[in-house]
Amino acid sequence: MSSGISDAQARNTADAVARRSYGKLVAFLAARTRDVAAAEDALSEAFASALTTWPLTGCPTSPEAWLLTVARRKMIDVVRRRRSGEIAAAQLQVLGEEFDVTVADVAKDVEVPDQRLALMFACAHPAIDAGIRAPLILQVVLGLDASMIASAFLMSPTTMGQRLVRAKDKIRQAGIPFRIPEREELPGRLAAVLDAIYAAFAEGWADPGGTDVARRDLPEESLFLGRLVTEMLPEEPEALGLLALMLHAEARRRARRNAQGEYVPLAEQDPALWDWQMIDIAEELLRRGSALGSIGRYQLEGALQSAHVYRRRTGRANWTAVVQLYDALWALSGSPVVAINRALAIAERDGASAALNAMPDVAADVRLTEYQPYWAARAELLAKTGAYDEARHAYEIAIGLERDPAVRRFLQRRQSTLPGLQSDTS
């Protein structure tokens, strides 16, 4: 029979299970009651008992089944303590039904039914505030703690904690279901899930050097979620497009900084530093997506990444194709961010003056006044047309808006190379 193991071994096993199955266990425990917070509490107590029990008894054959059994017992205790009468009876019945069968299955090494995707659909439900969907998925599907998520999303831990609690209350009280939506409503609902995953990924990018511990793992976790969605919905072209987009960006991570930690723009990156295996996978995903015959934002953005990689790899200018992709993306989203990138591509094809005309108007969208890439793009285009004073001013604003020191230094270098001003004070 199993004998005792060391505390360290118990902890390693528990960590491995948490890493592999946290979201699966939460989804399973909460699927019937829709009480995510109770499921998380019970699961964390189960993990705590594992750390004290396993060193004495040895690791169970199926740690997942062990944790599920203990967690369910804790949930039942809570219901008994808090409620009485019919409601308790109903909830206890919910906790009892199906459960024993499944725990027995898990013990026999049959997989726990994976309801993580259904859980993600609940977290990204239209009834949940859009801004909290990505943090909610990171917490309940991946088990990241609120303070880490807060720091990644530049929010105070208290505020983040409260918003997560409110969102979980909403799921339970409003009766948001854990299910994958029907075909007719799937595209819109899936878009919310994909947007949340991409938001988590983009937050991770705010720290491209990977020096901030709290942010470092977000791209990796987002890629995990992206893969999970494509595995469970392999025929959804936008899910494939999002994964391709993230892989393309991730493949160039190392090249975005030089040995001194300075920012390196795409046009100056060394393709030898790119992860070509990752790029190949991304390209294959895009091909699979396009064969399904329904275009969307993420496939277009993935295709743009692909076009940039092709140009750098072959040295062949493909700006007409790039502008066309931006045209399609612009038609789809109308986003000023897309318009800025489109203008930069037009600059390569038709020159800087044409590009300045294609830039979005600040008067039309005041948010642009606080958007660093708008001012940086404007500065670059103005510099190319010889309007150096205006360019200097635009760089000034871009520098003032940037929060990443490496990018700030890059913009300052660009600004200092503008001719026409004797700024050398030494």
Added chain:
Amino acid sequence: MQYLLMLYSDESGWSNMKPSDQEQAMGAYHAYTEALNKAGALVGSNRLRPISSATTVRVANGKTQVLNGPYPDSKEQLGGYYLIDVPDLDAAISWAARCPGASHGIVEVRPVWPTRT
């Protein structure tokens, strides 16, 4: 779960309608109620009389205040409700979207607090 679908709209919109349009709208509500009934989702439903018939009551410091008119006086008024019993919020939302009231006003979907026994 039970949900209360609360139908809010601008009452003047109704009174300004031609009788033939009013008749058509009534027909749509009738059909909607029938569909809910057929699906076994209907618990109860009522149409409310106009806000001019409303009275607001409040007891403060042991004194009962009775005010003429609705609370609060807003542009859109509660004009009726459906109490439905469906499995989850998605089902409630899809019923709310079919409600004729959602096309000429708004439908607020609220879960009902289960009663303790």
